[in-house]
Amino acid sequence: MRAQYDKEHFRKHSLPTPFYPRMAELSQDSSWHCWKGYLSADYFENVELEYFAIRNACSVMDLSPMSKYRIRGQDAEAFFDRMVTRDMSKLKPGRVGYSVWCNDQGKVVDDGTIFRFGEHDYRLCAYERQYEWLMISSAGFDVDITDETEGVAALSVQGPTSFAVLSKMGLSGIETLKPFGIVHFPYHGGKLMVSRTGFTGDLGYELWVGGSKALTLWDELFEAGKHYGIRAIGTHALDIARIEAGFIQAGDDFTPANHTIRKDHDRSPFELGLGWLVHLDKPNFTGRRALIREKEKGSRYRLVKLDIDGNKPAHASYIFHGRKKVAGVVTSAVWSPTCKQNIAFASLEVAIDDPLNDLWAEIYYQRELQWNRVWQRCRVHDEPFWSPPRRRATPPGLF
């Protein structure tokens, strides 16, 4: 689907999304980065305020650069079932499922959400571009694959007051929408789709609309949220929230298998703590044979959530067994303002005789250009650091 951009679009490094006019007004420092070809805000005003909008009020983030593909056809379910690790026969129409997909070697190509609109109608959303892999995976299946990235604008509306804001907007019936559910509304002669999904581990929704209705949606949303602490946020604030929620990010916590060149620099779902997504009892899916072998022989790595002493985020720190032997590296780290914990994800090499009860992080930090180093003890945390009951409550509370 080629959209409305003029012929000269290639002169710009990154394209604006349909929400750009509103976001540009809000951006105090014009701090943007390129998310797969689109301008995406780092922050608008202040990362802390934006973060607290996620946890205490209502945050709005532009999701439009997310890669979106429509998969339609007789074989759509069979196609997904072969492509991803999860049993897709369990995903019913009107529901969303999270999954990973692997290459033949059982290494993760990417993770994403699969929206099932109807019996033979799906949308795949992923952080990375997936068109080529979808085409490769479609051989032998009667499916039609369309890239909808440009045509569909999306906002992530997350936080305790998000339900109240959407209700105020007049989206009636949304109170019955369960987590991972989908509901459609007529919207100014078009359609608005709302899914109860998100990347914050909190109560939240994602709103999907045709590009031409994007600014109307933005305006109506902010008008409705006026008294509910609504705030546009950038990816920096989201990054804090997603680490608290225990969500991994392609490019940070693993390198997509199709981008790795060096042996063993990619990761299997087991090595990312996503074994629960792998249904080896399916007769065939890409990576199955390798994953069965890995299950028998054991994995090389494991991804752990760490609660680290002190308050210095352990960015890119080495993790040691007993301050002596390198155990692995930190892939994501942040000071969690809500949990008041110094948290991180780390990819550790699996060695049977290394217990996980004596892990240490060697943390480097700077004070006025002066480097300092501290050793901090780490504790493995099994559950997400942040997972409030309101995340799943249906109907959600009017905070």
Add this chain to the structure above:
Amino acid sequence: MTDRYDALIIGAGHNGLVCAAYLAKGGQKVLVLERSEQVGGAAITREFAPGFKVSACAHILHMLQPKIVRELKLKTHGLNLNGPPIETISLAADGNKLTIRRHNIEGAEVSDTDKVAYTRFIKRMERHARALAPQLLKTPLRLANAGFGNVIKLAGMGWDIRFGLGKKRMRDFLRIIGMNIHDLLDEVFESEALKGALALDAVLGTAMEPRMPGTVVTYLYRLAGGLKSIPILPMGGMGSVTVALADAATSFGAEIRTAALVESVLLEGGCAVGVVFAGGEEVRAPTIISNADPKTTFLKLVGARNLEAGLAHRISNLRTSGRAAKLHMALNSLPDFTGLEQDALGNRLVIAPSRKYLEHAFNHSKYGEFSAAPAMEITIPSLADPSLAPAGKHVLSAIVQYAPYDLKGGWDAQKDTFVERVVDVISAYAPDFRDKITTVECLTPVDIEREFGMTGGHWHHGELAIDQMFMMRPTYGTAQYRTPIDGLYLCGAGAHPGGFVMGAAGHNAAQAIIAGDK
């Protein structure tokens, strides 16, 4: 139901039969399933006009591995390798033919320097070919996840090249291996006629022309396969080889069922457990071996959706488009080739007067056209074996290049024009040729695909070029006969070491299955 068979082989081509014979000899209960009424796949002799019989595809036997002939006792099963040995005669319109024997050449136009150079060149090439030859009867090594056995194999391959050749020759080997045959021949010879004839050997049956890198590899490969045999026109045609193989296989206890079209491989829990026939009948066995080409095996019999995406993608990207046609002609008497005595007609006659001729012929095929002046390998097998034609009459069999599978406008409308073209070309060398023809049969790659089930009509089951050879044949991940589908193996020309009537792929597959290779 308990399995009556240990192994099912899909396709009774020569490799399927070799594999069946070895497995049966090893004590396994084997059932071979052949879709046509006759065993042999493309290695058959068949009647194309009343009383005229001919080898349907390959017509010269020059690579059948002596180890297989010996171990399967093919001679006691009726294989007659006593056909008169043949030499190559490169035709010239002016009658100045060039005769190419294994170690020397003869021709009025060829200088003494070239004659000496030829002997030296062919011995040099044969030494290089000897470094490759041991690989033909071995399972290719695995590079990814190479275990100890593979490291030994790699070391062995290195040893063959380094110490089999010696330092100086290894250097030469490594220098020329990536070259094109055109430039290599320029380094050695003066005569263009000689260069043309030798270049044909490098590109026959391929989608390549002499200036393409990799044509030295194909040339050496052809030499390597034929090091231990003398080229002959098999008595009774190529079908005699597969009839002997079928006889050997059944004598070891294998069963062969003809007119049994396998529609799919039966999968359970991702493993191959049997086959399903067109009528819906199932036969089960723990080992399923496919002699069909890789695209047919993986994309049709198994189905892309039952494979992992990466493998399915690599298989569908295999280069399997054939560019060689086969022409059969019934002749009421022998044609008179200019400058050629009647008794020389039993040899391998080639039309490849220069490398430019081959290049021009190839150029058309790049754009979906057949060659304006095609190159050819011609035999008249009825001279050595009169039973192939009615008394006093003859059959002519020719491999004609280039005739692309995906001809612009399709073959149906243009086949007659193509045949005319071929007759014109031959007539330039044998002026009375046209009057001798009574019947013509032309098998384009499309016909070969239809008749023998080879995807793209490529009789090597896929281009035999360096990127599709050894541990990359048909593609990595399934190059050791065992496929990623448990219980399913490949044994055809699409696996290492590829086509020709060698029998090596069938032999190697059987060894891998017996050894329980993982």
